Amino acid sequence: MEGFNNRVKVLKRRCYGIFDIERLFQRISLDLNGYQTFAVT
Template identity: 75%
Template sequence: EGFNNRVKVLKRRCYGIFNVDHIFQRFSLDINGYEWFPAP
């Protein structure tokens, strides 16, 4: 249930983004968090 809510929120936040690559970038960033960018 938490994952479905997260997807709904992401769909609302991505409204107006027409480039599919940008949508998937937003999904991966929001789902995985900022762990890809280590703190200095």
């Protein structure tokens, strides 16, 4: 749980200035799931 809380805090800092909610969730998804979700096979 501690690691997850730290990850969320880092994401909040990295996403500062993103006003579009869709972009924010894309950024969170990318950081949590990694790039393999968006990889072209």
